[in-house]
Amino acid sequence: MNVIKFGGSSLASGSQLKKVVQIVKEDAARKIVVVSAPGKRSAEDEKVTDLLIGFGMKALVGHDYSAVLSKIINRYQSIAEELGLGNEIIDEIRTNLDSLVNGNKDEPDYYLDAFKASGENNNAKLVAAYFNQEGVPARYMDPKEAGLVVTNEPGNAQVLPESYEQLYKLRESKEVIIFPGFFGYTKDGKACTFSRGGSDITGSILANGIKAGLYENFTDVDAIFAANPNVVENPIGIKELTYREMRELSYGGFSVLHDEALQPAFKLGIPVQIKNTNNPSAPGTRIMKERQMSEQSVIGIASSSGFSSIYIDKYLMNREIGFGRKVLEILESKGISYEHMPSGIDNLTIILHSNQMTTEEEDSLLVQLKEELDADSVTVERNIALIMIVGEGMREKMFTMSKAATAFSENTINIDMINQGASEVSVMFGIQAKHEDLAVKALYEAFFVK
Ligand SMILES: Nc1ncnc2c1ncn2[C@@H]1O[C@H](COP(=O)(O)OP(=O)(O)O)[C@@H](O)[C@H]1O
Numbered sequence: 001m002n003v004i005k006f007g008g009s010s011l012a013s014g015s016q017l018k019k020v021v022q023i024v025k026e027d028a029a030r031k032i033v034v035v036s037a038p039g040k041r042s043a044e045d046e047k048v049t050d051l052l053i054g055f056g057m058k059a060l061v062g063h064d065y066s067a068v069l070s071k072i073i074n075r076y077q078s079i080a081e082e083l084g085l086g087n088e089i090i091d092e093i094r095t096n097l098d099s100l101v102n103g104n105k106d107e108p109d110y111y112l113d114a115f116k117a118s119g120e121n122n123n124a125k126l127v128a129a130y131f132n133q134e135g136v137p138a139r140y141m142d143p144k145e146a147g148l149v150v151t152n153e154p155g156n157a158q159v160l161p162e163s164y165e166q167l168y169k170l171r172e173s174k175e176v177i178i179f180p181g182f183f184g185y186t187k188d189g190k191a192c193t194f195s196r197g198g199s200d201i202t203g204s205i206l207a208n209g210i211k212a213g214l215y216e217n218f219t220d221v222d223a224i225f226a227a228n229p230n231v232v233e234n235p236i237g238i239k240e241l242t243y244r245e246m247r248e249l250s251y252g253g254f255s256v257l258h259d260e261a262l263q264p265a266f267k268l269g270i271p272v273q274i275k276n277t278n279n280p281s282a283p284g285t286r287i288m289k290e291r292q293m294s295e296q297s298v299i300g301i302a303s304s305s306g307f308s309s310i311y312i313d314k315y316l317m318n319r320e321i322g323f324g325r326k327v328l329e330i331l332e333s334k335g336i337s338y339e340h341m342p343s344g345i346d347n348l349t350i351i352l353h354s355n356q357m358t359t360e361e362e363d364s365l366l367v368q369l370k371e372e373l374d375a376d377s378v379t380v381e382r383n384i385a386l387i388m389i390v391g392e393g394m395r396e397k398m399f400t401m402s403k404a405a406t407a408f409s410e411n412t413i414n415i416d417m418i419n420q421g422a423s424e425v426s427v428m429f430g431i432q433a434k435h436e437d438l439a440v441k442a443l444y445e446a447f448f449v450k
């Protein structure tokens with residue numbers, strides 16, 4: 001039995017949904033279908049989730065939301081009309097959207113999460129109606145009824161372990177199950193979403209819960225490419241990846257699969273297959289425990305921006321017992337998480353997501369670090385991008401670092417930080433964000449073209 005997830009791009013219009021039903025019909029193992037909210041039909045289009053956030057924000061502060069609400073209803077309506085579905089489903093969606101406004105505004109994060117979750121929830125109902133019309137017996141599944149329980153962290157929910165056992169019973173369904181992605185319910189019954197792009201996580205959780213043979217993730221590209229196709233022209237497609245490689249690449253910026261979406265499948269060794277809804281016969285990319293090794297040491301190059309790098313310098317730091325603990329305690333007291341912390345004898349760099357602080361808060365953090373640590377200097381670099389080169393084969397090949405360093409220097413890109421993960425599956429470079437695309441192109445050229 002397989003779990004099959006369709007992303008927003010695969011559900012953006014009626015013609016996309018026609019492909020989806022065809023794909024599900026082709027393989028009787030495809031019993032659990034996870035759906036996102038309708039995504040973009042073109043580069044300029046808006047995702048229904050983004051429209052819902054706009055709707056929720058306006059409703060929260062009492063502003064006029066009628067225009068954005070009409071846009072949302074029109075998205076569902078145009079899909080329903082294209083598919084020849086009756087008015088019933090649109091009436092149901094309209095009633096649901098109207099009711100969201102009356103949620104509890106005393107808890108703004110949960111209030112907004114109910115809006116966000118409705119995008120996939122209403123779409124799952126629409127997709128189930130369409131499947132039945134097309135002769136595929138299907139049933140919408142409410143995540144609450146299914147027992148998908150999550151932590152009380154709106155916009156960043158984590159699955160609770162008891163969910164897996166509860167979800168196992170979905171195997172018994174005679175009909176194809178249409179399960180809305182992106183959210184679950186807290187123990188006290190509130191809808192709570194995963195982070196953005198989180199329908200991928202739902203698919204993986206369900207794959208674990210029903211002990212699936214395969215988790216198929218359908219999107220709008222033929223494969224996971226060795227570099228972001230929006231940066232590098234015609235990058236090569238990757239046939240196979242290990243879980244570890246994919247984890248590093250999706251963390252590093254390969255937005256095609258959410259970086260939290262591997263763990264549940266990985267725990268049971270369930271392979272994940274990325275496929276293209278618009279070209280389902282393309283083999284796609286398979287992610288699994290082990291892969292066939294090739295001559296190629298590096299398998300992918302990822303990048304992401306929006307980081308700050310705080311540099312702390314103190315003579316004899318290496319001798320000072322508890323120095324690292326003090327640094328981390330200061331971050332913890334401010335509710336700040338850090339991404340990486342490479343260190344030298346007398347210095348330490350902390351890489352963190354810039355969006356955790358305003359510039360003023362960052363300045364006051366620097367003062368606090370300097371004073372409480374009695375540091376010689378504490379400085380910050382903003383607008384840092386992280387570039388990651390990833391590949392299991394890097395452990396054996398000694399020249400990877402020199403090749404990367406040459407690519408940077410030939411393009412006069414200064415490396416602010418280097419961090420080799422303990423797993424030796426990746427190396428990370430911190431550079432000025434303005435050089436991000438150039439760095440990816442240069443590394444792609446060095447490892448895949450030359
Ligand atoms: N290395 C990569 N390989 C493939 N796609 C990538 C990569 N990096 C970024 N992407 C982008 O990810 C997109 C697919 O992810 P997403 O938009 O979340 O799809 P969906 O709507 O199916 O959830 C692709 O269209 C592509 O632009």
Ligand SMILES: N[C@@H](CC(=O)OP(=O)(O)O)C(=O)O
Pocket residue numbers: 006007008009036037039047049050119181182195196197198199200
């Ligand atoms: N619709 C949600 C969740 C999601 O996973 O969407 P998509 O599959 O289109 O990335 C979002 O936009 O964040």
